[in-house]
Amino acid sequence: MKILVQKFGGTSLSTAEARAHVIEHIKDSLAYNYQLVVVVSAMGRKGEPYATDSLLELITNNGNCLPARELDMLLCCGELISAATMCSLLHANGIRSAVLTGAQAGITTNDDFGNAQIISLQPKRVLELLEQGNVVIVAGFQGQNRNLDFTTLGRGGSDTSATALAAALKAECVDIFTDVDGILTADPRIVQEAKRLQTVSYVEICNMAHNGAKVIHPRAVEVAMDASIPIRVRSTFSKDPGTLVTHLSGGAADKSTIQERRVTGIANFANITQIQVDAERGVYDLQLTVFKAMAQHHISVDFINVNPSGVVYTVFDGEAAKAISILSDLGYKPQYASNCAKVSIIGGGMNGVPGVMAHIVEALTEEDIHILQSADSNTTIWVLVQGADMVKAVRALHRKFQLHL
Numbered sequence: 001m002k003i004l005v006q007k008f009g010g011t012s013l014s015t016a017e018a019r020a021h022v023i024e025h026i027k028d029s030l031a032y033n034y035q036l037v038v039v040v041s042a043m044g045r046k047g048e049p050y051a052t053d054s055l056l057e058l059i060t061n062n063g064n065c066l067p068a069r070e071l072d073m074l075l076c077c078g079e080l081i082s083a084a085t086m087c088s089l090l091h092a093n094g095i096r097s098a099v100l101t102g103a104q105a106g107i108t109t110n111d112d113f114g115n116a117q118i119i120s121l122q123p124k125r126v127l128e129l130l131e132q133g134n135v136v137i138v139a140g141f142q143g144q145n146r147n148l149d150f151t152t153l154g155r156g157g158s159d160t161s162a163t164a165l166a167a168a169l170k171a172e173c174v175d176i177f178t179d180v181d182g183i184l185t186a187d188p189r190i191v192q193e194a195k196r197l198q199t200v201s202y203v204e205i206c207n208m209a210h211n212g213a214k215v216i217h218p219r220a221v222e223v224a225m226d227a228s229i230p231i232r233v234r235s236t237f238s239k240d241p242g243t244l245v246t247h248l249s250g251g252a253a254d255k256s257t258i259q260e261r262r263v264t265g266i267a268n269f270a271n272i273t274q275i276q277v278d279a280e281r282g283v284y285d286l287q288l289t290v291f292k293a294m295a296q297h298h299i300s301v302d303f304i305n306v307n308p309s310g311v312v313y314t315v316f317d318g319e320a321a322k323a324i325s326i327l328s329d330l331g332y333k334p335q336y337a338s339n340c341a342k343v344s345i346i347g348g349g350m351n352g353v354p355g356v357m358a359h360i361v362e363a364l365t366e367e368d369i370h371i372l373q374s375a376d377s378n379t380t381i382w383v384l385v386q387g388a389d390m391v392k393a394v395r396a397l398h399r400k401f402q403l404h405l
Contacts, residue, residue, distance in 0.1 A: 156217025
Protein backbone atom coordinates (compact mmCIF):
# COMPACT_ATOMS: atom_id res chain seq x y z
CA MET A 1 0.00 0.00 0.00
CA LYS A 2 1.07 3.56 -0.71
CA ILE A 3 -0.08 5.07 2.60
CA LEU A 4 -0.09 8.73 3.62
CA VAL A 5 -1.05 9.93 7.11
CA GLN A 6 -2.51 13.44 7.38
CA LYS A 7 -3.09 15.21 10.69
CA PHE A 8 -5.35 18.24 10.94
CA GLY A 9 -5.21 20.45 14.03
CA GLY A 10 -7.97 22.34 15.76
CA THR A 11 -7.70 25.52 13.69
CA SER A 12 -7.91 23.42 10.50
CA LEU A 13 -11.31 22.12 11.59
CA SER A 14 -12.86 25.06 13.46
CA THR A 15 -14.89 26.65 10.63
CA ALA A 16 -16.77 25.50 7.54
CA GLU A 17 -14.27 27.39 5.38
CA ALA A 18 -11.32 25.65 7.05
CA ARG A 19 -12.94 22.24 6.71
CA ALA A 20 -13.47 22.91 3.00
CA HIS A 21 -9.69 23.32 2.67
CA VAL A 22 -9.22 20.01 4.50
CA ILE A 23 -11.48 18.27 1.99
CA GLU A 24 -9.44 19.70 -0.89
CA HIS A 25 -6.18 18.40 0.60
CA ILE A 26 -7.74 14.96 0.97
CA LYS A 27 -8.97 15.03 -2.64
CA ASP A 28 -5.51 16.07 -3.86
CA SER A 29 -3.85 13.17 -2.04
CA LEU A 30 -6.40 10.66 -3.35
CA ALA A 31 -5.69 11.92 -6.84
CA TYR A 32 -2.07 10.85 -6.29
CA ASN A 33 -3.37 7.35 -5.46
CA TYR A 34 -2.51 7.49 -1.77
CA GLN A 35 -4.45 5.43 0.71
CA LEU A 36 -5.25 7.93 3.43
CA VAL A 37 -5.34 7.87 7.19
CA VAL A 38 -6.62 11.20 8.52
CA VAL A 39 -5.94 12.01 12.19
CA VAL A 40 -8.01 14.83 13.66
CA SER A 41 -7.77 17.03 16.74
CA ALA A 42 -10.67 18.62 18.60
CA MET A 43 -12.19 21.59 16.76
CA GLY A 44 -10.95 25.07 17.51
CA ARG A 45 -9.21 26.58 20.49
CA LYS A 46 -10.19 27.76 23.96
CA GLY A 47 -13.62 29.38 23.97
CA GLU A 48 -14.94 27.38 21.03
CA PRO A 49 -17.52 24.77 22.09
CA TYR A 50 -15.72 21.50 21.25
CA ALA A 51 -12.10 22.51 21.97
CA THR A 52 -10.20 20.56 24.63
CA ASP A 53 -9.84 23.64 26.85
CA SER A 54 -13.58 24.27 26.61
CA LEU A 55 -14.28 20.72 27.77
CA LEU A 56 -11.90 21.27 30.69
CA GLU A 57 -13.84 24.39 31.65
CA LEU A 58 -16.99 22.29 32.00
CA ILE A 59 -15.33 20.52 34.90
CA THR A 60 -13.67 23.62 36.34
CA ASN A 61 -17.08 25.29 36.52
CA ASN A 62 -18.82 22.21 37.94
CA GLY A 63 -16.99 21.21 41.09
CA ASN A 64 -13.54 20.74 39.57
CA CYS A 65 -13.30 17.29 41.19
CA LEU A 66 -13.45 14.86 38.25
CA PRO A 67 -11.01 11.93 38.70
CA ALA A 68 -8.30 11.52 36.05
CA ARG A 69 -9.85 8.40 34.52
CA GLU A 70 -13.24 10.07 34.02
CA LEU A 71 -11.59 13.29 32.82
CA ASP A 72 -9.94 11.38 29.98
CA MET A 73 -13.35 9.98 29.04
CA LEU A 74 -14.62 13.53 28.66
CA LEU A 75 -11.59 14.83 26.77
CA CYS A 76 -11.82 12.10 24.15
CA CYS A 77 -15.16 13.56 23.04
CA GLY A 78 -13.64 16.53 21.18
CA GLU A 79 -11.74 14.39 18.68
CA LEU A 80 -14.72 12.09 18.17
CA ILE A 81 -16.89 15.07 17.24
CA SER A 82 -14.25 16.22 14.73
CA ALA A 83 -13.94 12.72 13.25
CA ALA A 84 -17.70 12.27 12.79
CA THR A 85 -18.01 15.74 11.23
CA MET A 86 -15.23 15.01 8.73
CA CYS A 87 -16.76 11.63 7.88
CA SER A 88 -20.07 13.32 7.02
CA LEU A 89 -18.32 15.91 4.84
CA LEU A 90 -16.32 13.27 2.98
CA HIS A 91 -19.42 11.20 2.24
CA ALA A 92 -21.16 14.38 1.02
CA ASN A 93 -18.27 14.77 -1.42
CA GLY A 94 -18.59 11.21 -2.65
CA ILE A 95 -15.55 9.96 -0.71
CA ARG A 96 -15.98 6.72 1.19
CA SER A 97 -14.70 6.99 4.77
CA ALA A 98 -14.92 5.37 8.21
CA VAL A 99 -14.18 6.61 11.72
CA LEU A 100 -12.08 4.84 14.36
CA THR A 101 -11.37 5.85 17.92
CA GLY A 102 -7.73 5.73 18.92
CA ALA A 103 -8.39 2.40 20.61
CA GLN A 104 -10.12 0.95 17.53
CA ALA A 105 -7.10 2.07 15.49
CA GLY A 106 -4.99 -0.16 17.73
CA ILE A 107 -3.38 2.34 20.13
CA THR A 108 -2.74 0.78 23.54
CA THR A 109 -1.22 2.92 26.29
CA ASN A 110 -0.11 2.73 29.90
CA ASP A 111 -2.34 3.91 32.76
CA ASP A 112 -0.99 7.48 33.03
CA PHE A 113 -4.32 9.27 32.49
CA GLY A 114 -3.84 12.71 30.97
CA ASN A 115 -0.34 12.01 29.68
CA ALA A 116 -0.38 8.38 28.57
CA GLN A 117 2.48 6.74 26.69
CA ILE A 118 1.85 4.41 23.76
CA ILE A 119 3.06 0.89 24.60
CA SER A 120 1.82 -0.90 21.48
CA LEU A 121 0.07 -0.13 18.21
CA GLN A 122 -1.63 -2.85 16.17
CA PRO A 123 -3.37 -1.14 13.20
CA LYS A 124 -5.11 -4.26 11.88
CA ARG A 125 -8.51 -2.56 11.60
CA VAL A 126 -6.98 0.49 9.88
CA LEU A 127 -5.45 -1.76 7.23
CA GLU A 128 -8.71 -3.64 6.70
CA LEU A 129 -10.64 -0.40 6.13
CA LEU A 130 -7.95 0.93 3.78
CA GLU A 131 -8.14 -2.27 1.73
CA GLN A 132 -11.91 -1.74 1.46
CA GLY A 133 -11.30 1.65 -0.17
CA ASN A 134 -11.99 3.92 2.82
CA VAL A 135 -10.32 7.08 3.93
CA VAL A 136 -9.76 6.10 7.58
CA ILE A 137 -10.43 8.94 10.02
CA VAL A 138 -8.81 8.38 13.42
CA ALA A 139 -9.60 10.41 16.52
CA GLY A 140 -6.22 11.73 17.64
CA PHE A 141 -4.92 12.35 21.16
CA GLN A 142 -6.38 9.12 22.55
CA GLY A 143 -5.95 5.40 23.09
CA GLN A 144 -6.92 2.84 25.68
CA ASN A 145 -5.14 1.00 28.46
CA ARG A 146 -5.22 -2.75 29.05
CA ASN A 147 -8.41 -2.35 31.11
CA LEU A 148 -10.08 -0.81 28.01
CA ASP A 149 -10.30 2.62 29.66
CA PHE A 150 -10.03 5.74 27.51
CA THR A 151 -6.65 7.46 27.89
CA THR A 152 -5.30 10.71 26.46
CA LEU A 153 -1.75 11.35 25.28
CA GLY A 154 -1.24 14.85 26.68
CA ARG A 155 -0.59 18.12 24.87
CA GLY A 156 0.35 17.55 21.25
CA GLY A 157 -1.11 14.07 21.48
CA SER A 158 -2.73 14.17 18.04
CA ASP A 159 0.71 14.76 16.50
CA THR A 160 1.93 11.67 18.35
CA SER A 161 -1.09 9.66 17.20
CA ALA A 162 -0.29 10.59 13.59
CA THR A 163 3.42 9.73 13.65
CA ALA A 164 2.86 6.54 15.66
CA LEU A 165 0.25 5.35 13.14
CA ALA A 166 2.57 6.26 10.27
CA ALA A 167 5.35 4.21 11.84
CA ALA A 168 3.07 1.20 12.43
CA LEU A 169 1.63 1.40 8.91
CA LYS A 170 5.04 2.04 7.28
CA ALA A 171 3.58 5.13 5.64
CA GLU A 172 5.54 7.09 3.07
CA CYS A 173 5.07 10.38 4.92
CA VAL A 174 3.13 12.26 7.58
CA ASP A 175 1.55 15.62 6.73
CA ILE A 176 0.98 17.84 9.77
CA PHE A 177 -1.47 20.55 8.73
CA THR A 178 -1.66 23.71 10.80
CA ASP A 179 -2.36 27.43 10.38
CA VAL A 180 1.18 28.42 9.30
CA ASP A 181 3.06 27.73 6.07
CA GLY A 182 5.65 25.48 7.69
CA ILE A 183 8.47 25.82 10.19
CA LEU A 184 9.83 29.35 10.37
CA THR A 185 13.20 30.68 11.46
CA ALA A 186 11.53 32.46 14.40
CA ASP A 187 8.11 33.27 15.81
CA PRO A 188 6.53 35.50 13.11
CA ARG A 189 4.72 37.46 15.82
CA ILE A 190 8.16 38.61 17.00
CA VAL A 191 10.16 38.65 13.77
CA GLN A 192 8.18 39.81 10.76
CA GLU A 193 11.04 38.77 8.46
CA ALA A 194 10.95 35.17 9.69
CA LYS A 195 11.48 32.86 6.74
CA ARG A 196 9.98 29.47 6.02
CA LEU A 197 12.51 26.65 6.12
CA GLN A 198 12.33 24.20 3.22
CA THR A 199 14.04 21.37 5.11
CA VAL A 200 15.11 20.75 8.71
CA SER A 201 16.47 17.73 10.53
CA TYR A 202 14.54 15.78 13.14
CA VAL A 203 17.03 16.89 15.80
CA GLU A 204 16.72 20.56 14.88
CA ILE A 205 12.91 20.58 15.00
CA CYS A 206 12.93 18.60 18.27
CA ASN A 207 15.14 21.26 19.81
CA MET A 208 12.99 24.05 18.39
CA ALA A 209 9.83 22.40 19.75
CA HIS A 210 11.33 21.76 23.19
CA ASN A 211 12.40 25.40 23.37
CA GLY A 212 9.17 27.16 22.51
CA ALA A 213 8.27 26.54 18.87
CA LYS A 214 4.76 25.08 18.92
CA VAL A 215 4.30 23.85 15.34
CA ILE A 216 4.73 20.15 16.22
CA HIS A 217 5.17 18.25 19.47
CA PRO A 218 8.71 16.92 20.08
CA ARG A 219 7.44 13.49 21.16
CA ALA A 220 5.80 13.10 17.74
CA VAL A 221 9.05 14.02 15.98
CA GLU A 222 10.99 11.46 18.03
CA VAL A 223 8.55 8.71 17.00
CA ALA A 224 8.93 9.64 13.32
CA MET A 225 12.72 9.87 13.64
CA ASP A 226 12.97 6.39 15.16
CA ALA A 227 10.97 4.98 12.22
CA SER A 228 12.61 7.25 9.58
CA ILE A 229 9.20 8.55 8.48
CA PRO A 230 9.47 11.99 6.81
CA ILE A 231 7.19 14.74 8.16
CA ARG A 232 5.85 17.67 6.16
CA VAL A 233 4.59 20.62 8.17
CA ARG A 234 2.08 22.41 5.94
CA SER A 235 -0.62 25.06 5.97
CA THR A 236 -4.22 23.93 5.69
CA PHE A 237 -4.99 27.12 3.83
CA SER A 238 -2.57 26.80 0.91
CA LYS A 239 -1.11 24.22 -1.47
CA ASP A 240 2.45 25.14 -0.46
CA PRO A 241 4.62 22.05 0.21
CA GLY A 242 5.64 23.45 3.61
CA THR A 243 8.71 22.26 5.51
CA LEU A 244 10.15 18.76 5.18
CA VAL A 245 11.49 17.19 8.39
CA THR A 246 13.88 14.31 7.79
CA HIS A 247 17.30 12.90 8.71
CA LEU A 248 19.16 15.16 6.26
CA SER A 249 21.88 12.55 6.01
CA GLY A 250 21.15 10.74 2.79
CA GLY A 251 23.79 12.31 0.59
CA ALA A 252 26.42 14.96 0.08
CA ALA A 253 23.90 17.63 -0.90
CA ASP A 254 22.05 17.20 2.37
CA LYS A 255 25.24 17.36 4.43
CA SER A 256 26.47 20.46 2.65
CA THR A 257 23.13 22.16 3.35
CA ILE A 258 23.63 21.63 7.07
CA GLN A 259 27.21 22.89 6.97
CA GLU A 260 26.29 26.04 5.10
CA ARG A 261 23.44 26.81 7.50
CA ARG A 262 25.12 27.12 10.87
CA VAL A 263 21.95 28.39 12.56
CA THR A 264 18.52 27.13 11.52
CA GLY A 265 16.25 29.14 13.78
CA ILE A 266 15.67 31.04 17.01
CA ALA A 267 13.16 29.80 19.58
CA ASN A 268 11.99 31.49 22.75
CA PHE A 269 10.26 30.58 25.98
CA ALA A 270 9.03 33.13 28.54
CA ASN A 271 7.75 33.21 32.13
CA ILE A 272 10.54 31.36 33.90
CA THR A 273 12.42 32.13 37.12
CA GLN A 274 16.14 31.69 37.68
CA ILE A 275 17.10 30.33 41.10
CA GLN A 276 20.63 30.34 42.52
CA VAL A 277 21.66 28.49 45.67
CA ASP A 278 25.20 28.94 47.01
CA ALA A 279 26.97 26.27 49.04
CA GLU A 280 28.72 27.03 52.27
CA ARG A 281 32.40 26.17 52.53
CA GLY A 282 32.89 22.47 53.14
CA VAL A 283 29.27 21.53 52.23
CA TYR A 284 29.23 19.05 49.36
CA ASP A 285 25.69 17.65 49.34
CA LEU A 286 23.87 20.83 48.26
CA GLN A 287 23.26 19.68 44.69
CA LEU A 288 21.71 16.39 45.79
CA THR A 289 19.58 18.02 48.47
CA VAL A 290 18.25 20.78 46.19
CA PHE A 291 17.31 18.63 43.21
CA LYS A 292 15.93 15.82 45.35
CA ALA A 293 13.65 18.36 47.07
CA MET A 294 12.47 19.71 43.71
CA ALA A 295 11.72 16.18 42.49
CA GLN A 296 9.85 15.21 45.65
CA HIS A 297 7.56 18.23 45.21
CA HIS A 298 7.08 17.59 41.47
CA ILE A 299 8.74 20.84 40.39
CA SER A 300 10.25 20.65 36.92
CA VAL A 301 13.75 22.14 36.66
CA ASP A 302 15.57 23.29 33.55
CA PHE A 303 18.66 25.19 32.39
CA ILE A 304 20.80 23.57 35.08
CA ASN A 305 24.34 24.71 35.91
CA VAL A 306 26.16 22.84 38.69
CA ASN A 307 29.54 23.88 40.08
CA PRO A 308 31.45 23.44 43.35
CA SER A 309 30.10 26.72 44.73
CA GLY A 310 26.42 25.92 44.18
CA VAL A 311 23.65 25.44 41.63
CA VAL A 312 21.74 27.64 39.24
CA TYR A 313 18.56 26.46 37.52
CA THR A 314 15.18 27.66 36.29
CA VAL A 315 11.56 26.81 37.06
CA PHE A 316 8.29 28.06 35.65
CA ASP A 317 7.19 31.37 37.18
CA GLY A 318 4.05 29.68 38.51
CA GLU A 319 6.17 27.25 40.58
CA ALA A 320 8.81 29.73 41.72
CA ALA A 321 7.22 30.73 45.04
CA LYS A 322 6.81 27.06 46.02
CA ALA A 323 10.41 26.26 45.06
CA ILE A 324 11.81 29.20 47.00
CA SER A 325 9.74 28.29 50.06
CA ILE A 326 11.03 24.71 49.96
CA LEU A 327 14.63 25.89 49.73
CA SER A 328 14.13 28.34 52.60
CA ASP A 329 12.66 25.56 54.76
CA LEU A 330 15.84 23.56 54.10
CA GLY A 331 17.89 26.43 55.51
CA TYR A 332 19.14 27.86 52.22
CA LYS A 333 19.01 31.50 51.16
CA PRO A 334 18.13 31.28 47.46
CA GLN A 335 18.59 34.23 45.16
CA TYR A 336 16.12 34.46 42.32
CA ALA A 337 15.16 36.49 39.26
CA SER A 338 11.59 36.13 38.05
CA ASN A 339 10.05 36.93 34.65
CA CYS A 340 13.03 35.67 32.66
CA ALA A 341 13.09 34.17 29.18
CA LYS A 342 15.12 31.44 27.51
CA VAL A 343 16.24 32.18 23.97
CA SER A 344 17.58 29.23 21.99
CA ILE A 345 19.85 29.37 18.96
CA ILE A 346 19.44 26.10 17.04
CA GLY A 347 21.36 24.67 14.12
CA GLY A 348 22.78 21.36 12.98
CA GLY A 349 25.78 23.14 11.48
CA MET A 350 27.03 24.80 14.68
CA ASN A 351 28.86 21.78 16.05
CA GLY A 352 32.62 22.36 15.91
CA VAL A 353 32.31 25.75 14.20
CA PRO A 354 34.22 28.50 16.04
CA GLY A 355 32.74 31.94 16.59
CA VAL A 356 29.05 31.13 17.10
CA MET A 357 29.03 32.09 20.78
CA ALA A 358 31.01 35.24 19.96
CA HIS A 359 28.29 36.23 17.46
CA ILE A 360 25.60 35.62 20.08
CA VAL A 361 27.33 37.71 22.73
CA GLU A 362 28.05 40.46 20.20
CA ALA A 363 24.43 40.61 19.02
CA LEU A 364 23.08 40.87 22.57
CA THR A 365 25.76 43.27 23.79
CA GLU A 366 24.99 45.63 20.91
CA GLU A 367 21.41 45.78 22.18
CA ASP A 368 22.53 46.19 25.83
CA ILE A 369 20.99 42.82 26.76
CA HIS A 370 22.51 41.13 29.80
CA ILE A 371 23.04 37.35 29.60
CA LEU A 372 22.01 35.85 32.94
CA GLN A 373 23.05 32.27 32.11
CA SER A 374 24.07 30.14 29.15
CA ALA A 375 24.45 26.49 28.16
CA ASP A 376 25.07 24.56 24.96
CA SER A 377 24.84 21.21 23.19
CA ASN A 378 25.93 20.01 19.75
CA THR A 379 22.99 21.70 18.03
CA THR A 380 21.72 24.34 20.45
CA ILE A 381 23.00 27.27 22.50
CA TRP A 382 20.68 28.63 25.19
CA VAL A 383 20.85 32.06 26.81
CA LEU A 384 18.73 33.33 29.67
CA VAL A 385 17.71 36.99 29.57
CA GLN A 386 15.26 39.24 31.35
CA GLY A 387 11.74 38.74 30.04
CA ALA A 388 11.55 42.39 29.01
CA ASP A 389 14.51 41.78 26.67
CA MET A 390 13.18 38.61 25.02
CA VAL A 391 11.68 40.16 21.90
CA LYS A 392 14.69 42.40 21.36
CA ALA A 393 17.04 39.42 21.84
CA VAL A 394 15.22 37.21 19.31
CA ARG A 395 15.23 39.96 16.72
CA ALA A 396 18.90 40.79 17.30
CA LEU A 397 19.98 37.15 16.94
CA HIS A 398 17.81 36.64 13.86
CA ARG A 399 19.56 39.64 12.25
CA LYS A 400 23.04 38.62 13.38
CA PHE A 401 22.78 35.19 11.78
CA GLN A 402 21.03 36.62 8.70
CA LEU A 403 18.16 34.18 8.92
CA HIS A 404 15.94 36.47 6.86
CA LEU A 405 18.05 35.86 3.74
